[in-house]
Each structure stands twice: as C-alpha cells, then as structure tokens.
Amino acid sequence: MTGRIRVGIVGGGLAGITVAIALSKHRHVDVHVYESSPQFTERGAGIGLSPLTLEALNNIIPSAIDLLKTEAGAVEADAARLVIVRTDRCLAPFPRLSSGTEAGALVADLGQGAGLTMNRAPLLQTLLSLLPKEILHARKRLKSLEQVDSGVRVTFEDGTNEHFDAVIGADGIFSTVRDHVLGGKEHAASPAGWWDCRHLVPFEKAREALGEESFKVDRQYAWLGDGAAMLHGLVENKTMVQCIIAAIDKSFSTDRKREVTRNSLNDALPASWYKGPVAKGMVDLILDQEDPKGYAQWEHKFTPTYANNRVCIIGDAAHATSPWQGAGAGISIEDAFIIGHLFSNISTAAEIESAFKAFDALRRPRCQQVVDNGRRTGRLFCGQDETVGVNAEKMGRELGLMFAPLGALDLKLHKEDALSIMQEFLNN
Template identity: 30%
Template sequence: MTDKNPLSVAIVGGGIAGVTLTIALLQKCPHMQVTLYESASAFGEIGAGVGFQPVMVRTMNLIDPRIGAAFDKCSKGNDDVYDPPLWFRMRVGDERKEDVKLGEQIFELPARKGPRGGVHRAHFLDELVKLVPEGVAQFKKKLVDVAEGEDDDVLLKFADGSTARHSVVLGCDGIKSRTRPIVLKGDSEAAKAVFSGKYAYLVAFSSKPTWGDPNWVVSTSREDMLEDYKHWSPAVRAIMDSLQKPDIWALFNHPPAPTYYTTKPLICLVGDAAHASTPHQGAGAGMCIEDAYILSELLSQCHTKSDLQKAFYAYDAVRRPRTQKLVKTSREAGMLWDFEGEGIGDDLEALEKNATTRMSWIWDHEILGDLAMAKDMMAEA
C-alpha cells in the first residue's frame, strides 16, 4: 500500500477489546484508516465488574497513558486497607464441611503490589469511548458475513444490507463472535462457546452438568436460588436473600482454537472472540488489553497486506498459548473453588497449596518480553 492507498482496518465490536484496540491503532498507526463497527445503537457493556492486576494496568499505560487514567478514574481497590495487598480471603462457606467451623478462614491469597483494582464494565467503557474521535465508530452495524473482495480486500456484509470494504478485519466481537466461525471455517467444534458447567448469581457460583436453555441469562425464583445455598453460612444466605429478582448467568468458554487468524479473507481475532474464558481467575479482560498492546505494536510496522499476514503470524504465535492457558486454567479454578478440583476435592491443605501459586504465571508475566519475541518472529517471517 502507498500513502495514497493506506491500509484500511475494520474493527468489529465495540466492547473493551474493540475500543481499546481502536485507541491503540489511532495512537500507534497514523498511516492506517481505522473504522469501528458496533452492532448496537450506542456503546454499552453488560455484566458487572472486572478486575485488573498490575501487569494489565501497566500494559494499559504502554498502549496509551489515557487508558490508564480512565482505569484510575473508575477503579475500586483495597490497597489502602491491606498491606501487603490482598486478593481474596478464603473462608468455609458450606456447613457440610464438618471438620471445619462454618465461616472459618482457611487462608489468604495475596495480590501483587502496584496499580490494581476492579471497575464496572460499563463505567470503564464510558471513559474509554471518550478517547475515540467522532466519526471513527459506526453503529447499528451487525455483521453477517466477511468475504474476499477485489484486490485481496475484505468485504463486510451487515444485517441492514450495507457493505464495507477494507484491507483487513480485526474481530473483537466477543464470546458470541461472528468473525470466529469465519476464521475457523471447517472446525465447527471450536467455532462456538461451550457451557463450562458453572453458573452464577451476581458472583456466587454453582454447578450443573449441562445448559439446555438457548438463552445464557435466565430468570429464576428466589426459592430456587436459596435452595442452591441452603447449606451455606447465615451471612451468605442473607446476601442471597436480599436479591429480589435473581437471574442466572450461565458461564461459557471457548474450546481451544487452532489459529487466531486467516488470510482468505484477512481476519484476526482479538479478546473474547479468540479466547473467551470463565471469570474464576479474574484475568479475561486483562488478556484483551494485552492482545491490543501486542497487536497494535506489530501493526504499527505494517504498510502492506503481506506485512499484515506476518504480524498476524507473530501475534498468533505469542498470544495463543498464553490466552488459551487462561481458558483452561480458569475452568479448572471454577472446579477448585467449588471443592471439585481433580485430585484435590475438599482437601483444604491441597487447595491452599494450589490456590496460592496458580496465579503467578498471569500476574508476573513480562509483556515487553512477549513484544520483543513477536517482533523478532515478524521480522523473520
């Protein structure tokens, strides 16, 4: 591509991943034209809170310090209460564990020092979209298909009958992604999310083997909800009893994808579209931030479609192992917290040993090392 015909990027999906990547590309890739397509009539997030540990907050600032400032504005943490910082305090909540007193503390899970905390998804997104200039985003654009166009461009087709032509598509369209099955054509098992065996009321988790309802969020009665927690402590039951109109949120995750990109048409998956996980390790949104950082840095070096393919190759090689490990270990953590961990069950000593070490690979990661590796791979491709 030349300056007269710059690379044109379509970002599909206006959640945290899509908006963060848009900000990153506008900052790092002034030689590219960037358009964000969102299916809704305005930006908006569903769900409650998401947490970010120091490694993820540092990555926000590497992308653009304004993203870090947006996080700081929304963040709620406990670092001013606990020193050293505390992630969780684990207590026995179920009276069926007869050899331990109900409510007794089992152990504490320390956090890492540094900027960290939780944000409400919608509030954080509200701050991020302030960093997207007017005219970059187009709304009411529900993606139907992506096909190869003329001159190796990609052709996006939307539900309203309109089309758009771009050099490349970056799929940030979440766990119910339309771009994912296009990338994984022929691999129907990996194309769609599967039920994790867990469901939640707010962030109180329970289990069932299958999920038969086509909807992932369903209403339930207070009586059925309280039945799920009849063996729990009075404090827990009092919290659950305060919910007047409870909903059940089924927790899904993606099976491992064999690739995060395809060249015909040229599409790359980012965030939950690539690796949606359960929330049991509190790192899914942070992985989206890491994706945006690595990919935007690689794309900053791209000036041709051949360059794009090399960038996607390097991004896939570096990001896929880490993010798919998160999906796998988050599902395992959901079992662990419910005394269902393989070889651990309700052995509290084994549970503590596992829990106090399992987050290190997420929290102590060196993202700059990943970037250096990815740049080397791109140069050698």
C-alpha cells in the same frame, strides 16, 4: 494521507475499543469500529483490572491509571481474599465467623499488588472518549466476510459493504468473525459447567446482611465450598457491593439465562453452605431485586487459530473463558497491546498476514492457559477437585498455581517476541 492501512474492527466492547485506540495512534493506520448495538455501551457491574493489565493499558494510553481513577471512578483493590466455608479443619483467622468448627479458614490472599476495580459502563465511556467519533459506527451488524485478492469485503445486515486491508473480529463469545476464521462452528462456545447470578447493593445493606468481618480487609472476598462459591467486593468508590453466587450447573441446558428463586438457590447450594457465615445473607441480597436472573458460564474450550490471512480474532471472540480468574478483559487488553505493537512495525498491507500469524503464535498459548486454568479454578472454588476437596491448605496451594501465570508475563519481552516471530514469517 495516502497508502494508509485500512483496518475494520467488528465489535465495540472492551477488546474492540482498546485495539482501536492502540491502532489509531499510528498515522499509517486508518481504523474504523462497527458495533451492532444502537450505542456503544457496556452492561453489567464491576470489573477488575490487574496490575499487569494496567501496565499493558498504560503502554497503549499513557496515564491510563490516572484517567480511570478520575473519569471512570476506578478504585484500587488488591486481588481476592479466598475463604473457605466448610473444610475438615479450622485454620482460623476467622474463628468468630465460624458457625461450626469447620468454617472460616483462610485459603489464600491472592496477590499481584493493587489493581483497579470499576463499573464497566464508565470504563468503556472513558476509552471511547479517546477516539474520534467519525471512526465509530453503531447499528452496524456484521453479516459476512469475504477475503478477496485486495483484502477483505465486509457485508453488514443493513445491506451495506465496506472494503478493508484487514479485519479484526472483537465481536464477543458468539463471534461471526470467529466462524469465518475457523471455517465453521466446530469450535463454537459451549457450557463451562457453572452458572452464576449477581446483584449490586449499597454497602450498608451488604454489611448488615454479611457482617462486619466480611469486609475486614479491603479485598474482594471469595467464599469457597461444596458445589458453589460466593463472592462480594466493593465498587463505585466503595459505596456499592457486587454480590455473586456461582454454582455447579446441573441443568445441561443450552439456554444461558434462567430464573433465580429461593428454591433454585436452595437446590444449588448444599446444606453445608448454610452452616457457614455468609450464605443466608448472600441469598437474601441476591433475591432482593426485581426479577433476578442467572446465567450459565460458557467458554471456548479450544481454538485452533486466531488468524486466517487478513482476518484475525481477539478478546472473547478468540478466547472466551469462564470468569473464575477474572482475566477475560485483561487478556483482551494484552491482545490490543500486541496488535498495536505489531502494526507499528509494518507499513504495507502485504505485511498484515505475517503480523496476524505472529499474533496467533504468541497469544494463543497464553490465552488458552487462562481458559484452562479458569476451568480448573472453578472446580477448585466449588470443591470439585477430587484430590483437593474442600481442604483449605490444598486449595491454597493449587489455586496459587492457577493464578500465578496471570501476573507472570514480562510485557517488554512479550513485545519483543511478537516482533521476532513476525520477522520470521516475513522472511519466509
């Protein structure tokens, strides 16, 4: 087919592969994905997708939910149960968990209905299986981009070049495409203020260490308290438990990775944690792995635009956020859904710039809100908000406000808004 719009996607993570699927549905778009790693893979453990994210994914891939259940081992899971470790009064319903009168108050059961949790690797492999192999190019690290009259010239580190009508940067938090779109590193990622460490352990082992009550409801549990938060949730068809300890980052180091030892965890966790029910068990579980490591959480505090002529950024390249809202992949999938819809409504390369401008105008406020609310969620989880403190009732109210916007997006309207904004740009 001649006259197809040629789109190069840089980065083969969840954002890059999902937008490739959204675009490859359109016969007038010729899409190619370039990934720097030798293979298209995802590392790390579980990931949760909310009902809204699944609705967006279902719009891109009909029957996505069934596919994830059968091919990626996804299991249904409600949003998290938030429990306080130490507060100034006990609201129960976990009196038996309390090691003192202050522990065990329920802050909130966050709810948007049942989402899915699964491991990252099978999720990516399931998505990859929907794309023709010949459009997937591994070992291709982008070096530079140049916008020329007829489109975008892309140079890879191996010295090869490609020419595209448009380029979509899905190359993650330290994106090279982002630097091109924003004209430098002024808005590069920076520390969000916390670090975390993780371990995936068999269910029986976790239940023994954390107690029966910690698995009473079929949700991820988040334990909130002074200076830190602890989370645990079932993955891999409920056979494994992902354990996370996150704490305020006092190091101010620019090195994201760090050693995790009993001493460093004791240093990060105020004594109040050990009066609660889970801290000792969680610390033991985290340390029960070879060479445990912690990672500083980084984010894009502000991003002035996602689009520059024929180049745009999506996913973590555009809006890397601290993980407190568990929504980075969710908003990346929303990005892919909107890009796919905009491209289904253009037919020539000359219209790309308007499509990317519309994408920026529509998506940036939504995604910036997730970044900002993520940061405030972290402060609330770790008892850092001065007006709220470690008070279950106030935390519940404020966290409700932080999480509400995530699910409150009408995707049908969002899609329509995208088109009408693009039409305005096309008319001008």
